[in-house]
Amino acid sequence: MNYNSINQLWQKSLIILVPLISIILGIVFYFNQDENIIVYLYWIHLPVLMIHEFEEYVFPGGFKEFFNGKTVFALNPVEKEIPLNEAMIFWINIGVWLFIILGALLVNVVPWLGLIFILFNALFNGFGHIFLFQIKVRGYNPGLVSTILFIVPLSIFVILNIQNQSLLSVSDWVISIVGGIIVGAILPISANIRTKNFIANLQG
Numbered sequence: 137m138n139y140n141s142i143n144q145l146w147q148k149s150l151i152i153l154v155p156l157i158s159i160i161l162g163i164v165f166y167f168n169q170d171e172n173i174i175v176y177l178y179w180i181h182l183p184v185l186m187i188h189e190f191e192e193y194v195f196p197g198g199f200k201e202f203f204n205g206k207t208v209f210a211l212n213p214v215e216k217e218i219p220l221n222e223a224m225i226f227w228i229n230i231g232v233w234l235f236i237i238l239g240a241l242l243v244n245v246v247p248w249l250g251l252i253f254i255l256f257n258a259l260f261n262g263f264g265h266i267f268l269f270q271i272k273v274r275g276y277n278p279g280l281v282s283t284i285l286f287i288v289p290l291s292i293f294v295i296l297n298i299q300n301q302s303l304l305s306v307s308d309w310v311i312s313i314v315g316g317i318i319v320g321a322i323l324p325i326s327a328n329i330r331t332k333n334f335i336a337n338l339q340g
Contacts, residue, residue, distance in 0.1 A: 139222035146230070147193040150186050157183045174303055177294045178240040178250035181257070182233065184290050188261065188282040189229055199278040200225060206273045209327045211334070218334045219327035228323060232256070248308040248315070251298065255316025258291035260323065 161183070165176050192199035200222075205214040232253060239250025265283040298304055304312070 137223075139226045143193070143222050143226055147189065150190040150194060154183045154186045154190065157186070172243075172301075172303075173297060174247070174250075174294070174301070175240065175243050177290070177297065178236070178243055178254075181250070181254060181290065181294075182236045182240075184282075184286045185232065185236065185257065187286055188257075188279055191282045192279040193225075197278060202269075202273075202278050203327075206277075207269050208271055209324070209331070210272070211331060215334065219330040220323075221330075224323070224326060224330075247298075247304055248312040251294070251304070251308075251312040252315035252319060254291050254294050255312055256319040257287050258295075259316055260320040262288050262291065 161176070161179050165171070191197075200220050201216075203220045204210055204216060204218060209219050211218055236250065236253050239246075239253060243250055261279065261283045265277055265280045266288075269277045269280075
């Protein structure tokens, strides 16, 4: 599978997908105003994430190069495909899309599923872009602006609404928090494993 070509396709399509999905959601929400606001917020999470991905990979882009060359995960000397490669970019991003959609569709059955990925975004993208990625290079990194303007505010708003409306039980909160931490740890753990395997292969 040519992950580079596939990634370029979905990344460039974001400029169409974001407004299209936002318009569709706006129309649906307008004619279903009796629906719980959490359903809407879970759905809105999808175009918000896409805006973030657009900043990371399209404009200004360069997240893979930044992650592999200018973060605590970078090798010395820098390797273009280690630890983050095109396959990881595909499966992580498209995988999160699918789970966000499932979380919104199943909000009345498993309300914690959508929250897991809200917390994942707040944890991984919020902590990563604002703090972790600042360790080696202070200032802007691809994805920082959308994290501050969209992801963090949405995450806080969703959490506050769920708490104020008592929509989740204690067990739901526990599942969501643990799940968010686990999902948030996938990329750094995967990156660390790929780096160790690469070094081991070099040493022979």
